[in-house]
Amino acid sequence: MNLPFTTALPTNTPGRSLASAVGNTPVLWISEPFTPPERGFWAKLESFNPGGIKDRPALHMTARARERGELRPGAPVVESTSGTFGLGLVLAGRIHGHPVTLVTDPGLEPDMDRLLRAQGARVDIVTDPHPTGGWQEARRERVAELLAAAPGSWCPDQYNNPDNVDAYQPLAYELIAQLGRIDVLVSSVGTGGHSAGISRVLRARFPHLEVIGVDATGSTIFGQPARPRLMRGLGSSIHPRNVAYEQFAEVHWVAPGEAVWACRQLARSHYASGGWSVGAVALVAGWAARTHPRGTRIAAVFPDGPHRYLSTVYNDDYCRDQGLLDTPAAEDPEELKNPGDGEAVRWTRCLRVTDPLTVRPPEAGR
Structure with a gap:
């Protein structure tokens, strides 16, 4: 596949319905500066829906x-x-x-x-x-x-309704039509709906699929302590039941300054950018494209566009006041063996993914 920009074949005929404007969003090839020129990943641009992925x-x-x-x-x-x-x-x-x-x-x-x-x-x-x-x-x-x-x-x-998960089946089928084969899916996690719904369909077609979850620092979803969070659209201070923990191979936590850096890099290099979730996902998907074997086909979901973030992510005064400027992300994440081994305050990766509500505390004396 050589084209840098492609769309799925349309499944809706032209009409006057608002609903017909939802879906069939394009994918965009993302490479430098997130990866070397010969590498990259495919971004599903959900900003092409009237309001975004949701x-x-x-x-x-x-x-x-x-x-x-x-x-x-x-x-x-x-x-x-x-x-x-x-x-x-x-x-x-x-x-x-x-x-x-x-x-x-x-x-x-x-x-x-x-x-x-x-x-x-x-x-x-x-x-x-x-x-x-x-x-x-x-x-x-x-x-x-x-x-x-x-x-x-x-x-x-939206946090617990299984219909939230089912709603993303069409998105998964669009990705299959657009990319043919998918080896790695990189998805932000908030309510858990789109990561669960997309991965369920893709894994039925591609049993080898690796799913990488992207969370915010200060979020409790994957067992970290709850902290006040600037980033909206990913992360949670509660435990949504739509999160399909068993689907994830690993989870990454990303800090606000790192997401801002990635959003602005996207805007400068690829024009298409978005908010906190987009920046966090781009950072992790770029790392995945750099570290996986050549030929690995990586799909990343960009949930929205930049417009609602003009007063935050793209506002120099706001970012300066919050200490988010001039904080380029590291080349690689820090590592945790278990989610509870330490607190992620910058980009951090963990290969052990468990539901924090089902993890039993250590027995006394051990």
Whole structure:
């Protein structure tokens, strides 16, 4: 495959439906400066969806809930979001006729707040983090309050709803059509939906598939301690049940400054870039392309584009205030043998992936 840019054959005929604009996103070949010129990886550009990658699960989950009668015509939809899933729900609400309330926190970018409100969403901002579950748990508690106050309302529960995972089957089939063979999948992990859904389909076709998870420093998903996090869209202060731990060969944690560096390198070198998740995934996928045998075909999922991050990732003043400028990523990650052996504060890799809720603590005396 020699073309640097390709798309899947279209499966939707032209039409006036908003839903027809979701899916069939292109892939782009990414090489220097992340890899030597003769190496690289394929990036799936989900920014070509109207709102990003989470348009897919928002539409799918809403449609399935309507089919099952869980979501009645015209009923309110209420959900917790850091932004991108909110865009998808507003799209689904517009298509299916549901008012949407999005519960978020003060970390939501002002541009995203304004965009969601302009599109018709009600935005409810919690004011205090949960003492142990952080902002995400505080948001979930507020969602429960709003659901109780509005009988008949529905919450997609993106963290635990298996429909979130199923929604990504079409994306996996698009990758197969575009790339033919896939040896390594690099995916960020937040709710766990797209990494689980894509890897399940790909592994059925390619049993040798290696899945590399990309998390944020300060995230609890893979057994690290919870810390305040700047990065949105990946990582979590709770333990989503959609994370398919058994699918991952390894996990990498990436720090905010490293993600900013990678995002800006992408913008300068390939034009196509995105937010925190995109930067973190590009950093790890470039390393995978440098270290795997020649000929290994690597697919990386870029969940969104740069537009919601103009006041953060691409804002020099913000990045300078947060100490995120002039911090180029290392050539290789640090290593942990087990997730609990130390705290990842910069790019770190671990080959042991376990569900932290099922790991038994050491017995006394051992």
